Amino acid sequence: MRVALKFCGGCDPGYERGEYWQAIARAAGPEIEWARLEDQGCQAVLLICGCDTACVEDDMPPGLRLVCLRNDRLPPRVVVDILLQRE
Amino acid sequence: MKTIRSKEDYLQSLKELGSVIYLNGQRVEDITTHPAFIPHINAAAKTYELALRPESEDLATAVSHLTGKRINRFTHIHQSVEDLIKKVQLLRLIAHETGSCFQRCVGWDAMNATYMTTYEIDQKHGTSYHARFIEYLKRIQAENFMLVGGMTDPKGDRSLPPAQQEDLDLFTHVVERNDQGIVIRGAKAHQTGGANSHEILLMPTQAMRPEDADFALVAAVPLNAPGVVQIFGRQTNDERKLTGGMDAGNPDYGLVGGETLIVFDNVFIPWERVFMLGESEFAGLLVERFATLHRQNYGGCKGGVSDILVGACALATEMQGSAKASHVKEKLAEMTHLAETLYSGSVACSAMGSKTVSGAYYPDPLLANCTKHNVTRHIYEIARLAHDVAGGILATMPSEKDLNSPEVGGYVRKYMAGVKGVSPENRMRILRLIENMTSGTALVESMHGAGSPQTQKVMYGRLGKLDMKKKMAAKLAGIK
Numbered sequence A: 001m002r003v004a005l006k007f008c009g010g011c012d013p014g015y016e017r018g019e020y021w022q023a024i025a026r027a028a029g030p031e032i033e034w035a036r037l038e039d040q041g042c043q044a045v046l047l048i049c050g051c052d053t054a055c056v057e058d059d060m061p062p063g064l065r066l067v068c069l070r071n072d073r074l075p076p077r078v079v080v081d082i083l084l085q086r087e
Numbered sequence B: 001m002k003t004i005r006s007k008e009d010y011l012q013s014l015k016e017l018g019s020v021i022y023l024n025g026q027r028v029e030d031i032t033t034h035p036a037f038i039p040h041i042n043a044a045a046k047t048y049e050l051a052l053r054p055e056s057e058d059l060a061t062a063v064s065h066l067t068g069k070r071i072n073r074f075t076h077i078h079q080s081v082e083d084l085i086k087k088v089q090l091l092r093l094i095a096h097e098t099g100s101c102f103q104r105c106v107g108w109d110a111m112n113a114t115y116m117t118t119y120e121i122d123q124k125h126g127t128s129y130h131a132r133f134i135e136y137l138k139r140i141q142a143e144n145f146m147l148v149g150g151m152t153d154p155k156g157d158r159s160l161p162p163a164q165q166e167d168l169d170l171f172t173h174v175v176e177r178n179d180q181g182i183v184i185r186g187a188k189a190h191q192t193g194g195a196n197s198h199e200i201l202l203m204p205t206q207a208m209r210p211e212d213a214d215f216a217l218v219a220a221v222p223l224n225a226p227g228v229v230q231i232f233g234r235q236t237n238d239e240r241k242l243t244g245g246m247d248a249g250n251p252d253y254g255l256v257g258g259e260t261l262i263v264f265d266n267v268f269i270p271w272e273r274v275f276m277l278g279e280s281e282f283a284g285l286l287v288e289r290f291a292t293l294h295r296q297n298y299g300g301c302k303g304g305v306s307d308i309l310v311g312a313c314a315l316a317t318e319m320q321g322s323a324k325a326s327h328v329k330e331k332l333a334e335m336t337h338l339a340e341t342l343y344s345g346s347v348a349c350s351a352m353g354s355k356t357v358s359g360a361y362y363p364d365p366l367l368a369n370c371t372k373h374n375v376t377r378h379i380y381e382i383a384r385l386a387h388d389v390a391g392g393i394l395a396t397m398p399s400e401k402d403l404n405s406p407e408v409g410g411y412v413r414k415y416m417a418g419v420k421g422v423s424p425e426n427r428m429r430i431l432r433l434i435e436n437m438t439s440g441t442a443l444v445e446s447m448h449g450a451g452s453p454q455t456q457k458v459m460y461g462r463l464g465k466l467d468m469k470k471k472m473a474a475k476l477a478g479i480k
């Protein structure tokens, strides 16, 4: 599955967003192909925000399924299951 | 100039620029390899690096309203309230990365103030400054070079206006006009990031009267132009930068911006780089706009720097065994409260921002002035609390060389011990960071950078709607 990765700007994040994404990418392995928001052919967007404000959430493209994270409480494996709709 | 994208591009561009820069009476040929300049260059380079990082590109880049292209946000003209808020968020983010001043906001504010004001000058006078400035702005956005915001003149006798100074050069002014352009003489003082910027955008330092027309000047000058000489200012403990390491406190990013006195000794400026000359009635408006845009910033960057200081104090007290004391917890909470108060001011003046006739957005001036005024107080109070919880060791600690000395290193390690298991070296590192962030130059920047407190107070009289406040009070008191 092709997933677009997008971070909020990170003005005052409550956790290390980059490290959290790396853990998610490790948990996903080859099941997810990561792309940029501008890239074609994505089925979902993983938006990693640093806090509850989730500044950029409203700017996400309407056609794509959005998974928006505001903290690092979910285990990476669970995030992958949500992205792959295996909840 | 080649487009600057990465830190490497930025360093290369500074090497090629060859500005004339003096430090301690000596010309410095290559600032990119000189330890007095490297930390400030690293801090400014963050503005380039973060624009390339997915985790920060949303704040560090923007879409140009002129070309539709993605640009570095430090070259953007604010197009919405959201842009104003993102500016403040970006400053907090970079302050978290550097714990210091990253310098590039001053030129950014100069650009925005010039954009708005040239539009209005042209409307009144039929001049073509705005169109000229747009051409210049397109170059800045395409090449992504770093601009100094050059407002403050040396000012000589503060009780006299520019045209009455004994030496007219104490305010930057035009000494010659010809069909190619103008020649200027004077200087700009305290220029943040001057040594490691590419160009300066000159602005008048204060409101001007018609007789000061030669001083009412907005123009862009490359910092390697003939006749431009920079003299790098001294800072508290600056010789520690030369040896580097722990004693420097924040060895990678330094302290404050690294300011220069920039002298213009008969510098030629072609007309296409002149964006105001002689329209003295607009000098006050331009200064006010630049000041408001710059005062907007301070809760972002100083809020962010304060976050680092709170973290440093929390670590120091954990290392020293005082972290659980209720007064220490209370003081860290107070520091957090003060830092977030600063940040809220910056967000508030941005949220209440409005559109100028040029289309560019502008923060609420009253709230921006309150924000900077709070900085002149809260940063001192935050530093006072940091000094309190860190202890007197901040003022008396042995050096890194003593720590590593075969003769006395053992004593330093033994007597710099804190809580069991904490490395004395780490304790010394965090204490040096606190010392760096709370001493001399760092505090003076919060007092005078973006204007001394009195310049904020005078705005309350003008913008504070006192007549309305009197009316509201009289109504409630039943006064007819």
Ligand SMILES: Cc1cc2nc3c(=O)[nH]c(=O)nc-3n(C[C@H](O)[C@H](O)[C@H](O)COP(=O)(O)OP(=O)(O)OC[C@H]3O[C@@H](n4cnc5c(N)ncnc54)[C@H](O)[C@@H]3O)c2cc1C
Residues within 6 Å of the ligand: B106, B149, B150, B151, B152, B154, B155, B158, B159, B188, B189, B190, B191, B192, B193, B256, B257, B259, B444, B445, B448, B449, B450, B451, B452, B453, B454, B455
């Ligand atoms: C670290 C740092 C970085 C800076 N960066 C920049 C920069 O990048 N670009 C830039 O353009 N400027 C920059 N500044 C300059 C800053 O804006 C000025 O320091 C500030 O405006 C105060 O001016 P001054 O330093 O000349 O102080 P002064 O004007 O000498 O003020 C000292 C005191 O005298 C009072 N005073 C002065 N004149 C009068 C008067 N006529 N009547 C009554 N009281 C008066 C002031 O209110 C203040 O209390 C920077 C300053 C610092 C400290």
